[in-house]
Amino acid sequence: MIALGTTNPAKIRAVQAVFTTTEIKALSVSSEVSAQPFSDEETVEGAINRARNAKVEANVAIGIGLEGGVVETDRGLLLCNWGALLASDCEPIVAGGLRIPLPEEFVAPLKSGRELGEIIDEYAKKENVRQNEGAIGILTGGYISREQVFTDIVKALIGQYKQLKSCR
Numbered sequence: 001m002i003a004l005g006t007t008n009p010a011k012i013r014a015v016q017a018v019f020t021t022t023e024i025k026a027l028s029v030s031s032e033v034s035a036q037p038f039s040d041e042e043t044v045e046g047a048i049n050r051a052r053n054a055k056v057e058a059n060v061a062i063g064i065g066l067e068g069g070v071v072e073t074d075r076g077l078l079l080c081n082w083g084a085l086l087a088s089d090c091e092p093i094v095a096g097g098l099r100i101p102l103p104e105e106f107v108a109p110l111k112s113g114r115e116l117g118e119i120i121d122e123y124a125k126k127e128n129v130r131q132n133e134g135a136i137g138i139l140t141g142g143y144i145s146r147e148q149v150f151t152d153i154v155k156a157l158i159g160q161y162k163q164l165k166s167c168r
């Protein structure tokens, strides 16, 4: 069994797509960062904290954390996604997903403290985009979904883990 630090269905589906024969215990845990992370560093830290908190709470050998955020760049604000895998006695393994620019009109509400999940729902005139196609699904017209982004991240996590000869 592996532990996953979220109950978001889009993230659960991504892990199920990779761990097809493993039981996944999905737990709502703290990311210990802002609800809306605002840098790669804060987002990856949220993913690592979720992985650790889920692993400890479920008392299993492997915990996974997946976290979305935004990052300020010279090309404007980008959507970012990070994942972390924590295995006993190993350093955290991390992987980042593809990133795309967010519309200019998202910058002010995000900077005033609103979460991307709310902003994208208003933009798309939909509910719960964050648990379905995600902002990436809306902004790419359905070419790629939040689940697919996290599926690639989870593959990169387990792939790196399996390359390890040993930990510590």
Ligand SMILES: O=P(O)(O)OP(=O)(O)OP(=O)(O)OC[C@H]1O[C@@H](n2cnc3c(O)ncnc32)[C@H](O)[C@@H]1O
Binding pocket: 005, 006, 007, 008, 011, 035, 036, 037, 066, 067, 068, 069, 115, 116, 117, 118, 120, 129, 130, 131, 133, 134, 135, 136, 137, 146
């Ligand atoms: O239940 P959890 O696991 O917390 O799932 P979440 O949808 O809140 O996702 P995150 O906490 O990882 O993301 C941080 C914030 O960024 C938003 N966000 C990130 N990526 C998104 C996406 O692709 N679509 C919609 N919202 C997204 C999300 O709604 C949160 O407000």
Ligand SMILES: [Mg+2]
Binding pocket: 035
């Ligand atoms: Mg959240």
